[in-house]
Amino acid sequence: WKSIDEGPPGCQGGGELCTPSSPFGAGGATNCMATPTQSPLPSESSDQNSWVCEHRWQGVAGLVAFRKACRGRAVTNLGNGGVDGRLAFRAGDDCMVALVRGSNWKWPQGFGSLGDWNLQGLQVGLPAGRYCNVAALSSKFMAGTVTECPSEVLVGGDGAVLSGGVPEGDLLAIYGGSRLPDRRLRSDRRRR
Numbered sequence: 001w002k003s004i005d006e007g008p009p010g011c012q013g014g015g016e017l018c019t020p021s022s023p024f025g026a027g028g029a030t031n032c033m034a035t036p037t038q039s040p041l042p043s044e045s046s047d048q049n050s051w052v053c054e055h056r057w058q059g060v061a062g063l064v065a066f067r068k069a070c071r072g073r074a075v076t077n078l079g080n081g082g083v084d085g086r087l088a089f090r091a092g093d094d095c096m097v098a099l100v101r102g103s104n105w106k107w108p109q110g111f112g113s114l115g116d117w118n119l120q121g122l123q124v125g126l127p128a129g130r131y132c133n134v135a136a137l138s139s140k141f142m143a144g145t146v147t148e149c150p151s152e153v154l155v156g157g158d159g160a161v162l163s164g165g166v167p168e169g170d171l172l173a174i175y176g177g178s179r180l181p182d183r184r185l186r187s188d189r190r191r192r
Contacts, residue, residue, distance in 0.1 A: 009051055023051040032056055035138075038169075059171075062134030062141050066173045070095035078124060085114045086166075088122060094176035096124045100166045114168050119153065119161040128157045129182060131174035133164070143177050152180065 009021045009031075025031045032053030033045065040046075054060055073092030080086040085101035100117045132149035134141050153164030153174050166172045 023053060030056065056138070058138045059135040061139050062137030063173060065141055065177060066095070066134050066175055069175050069177050078122060081117060081122070083114060086117050090125055094126055096126055096175070097171060097173050098166045099171045100168050116168055117166045119164050119166065122161045123159055124155060124161055125159040126155050126174070127176070128155055130154055130180040132178040132180055133172045133174060134178050135171050135173040141178050147181055149180060
């Protein structure tokens with residue numbers, strides 16, 4: 001809202017009695033703003049006067065469990081791959097985050113385009129295995145029921161990333177609770 005006199009979507013007139021528009025449209029679809037892809041928001045997005053619904057944005061739902069699992073743990077800086085505008089850190093023994101700053105069209109910060117960050121070789125110290133990047137999810141991660149993920153990280157036996165990356169302007173978050181079944185073990189079971 002732009003002033004205290006305005007109300008939620010549907011109550012732009014500022015009257016005392018109004019009926020806000022529903023966050024749900026026909027057939028149960030939401031009338032929510034899409035997950036932002038740039039900062040600051042372009043005026044056509046910020047002026048549309050729709051429900052925001054941050055809890056439905058890609059990454060937010062998946063990060064709730066990450067926060068619960070990793071809060072209060074000691075943080076270790078894992079470096080930036082030699083590039084300003086990138087940062088990776090570990091919390092405790094089994095939580096890891098990597099970030100790549102995005103460009104800001106309105107207030108450039110001097111980093112320019114950083115590109116995606118290939119994390120291969122980054123020593124993260126997590127147990128070996130496949131991990132789901134919970135920041136790429138649009139719903140809660142359900143351990144034990146998820147076998148594929150839109151963005152995965154493979155950590156080797158030495159605790160280094162074998163494959164996985166962070167797109168520019170995005171983040172990656174993995175933790176022990178986002179571990180996926182080992183593909184090799186699943187294929188071995190099929191052969192028996």
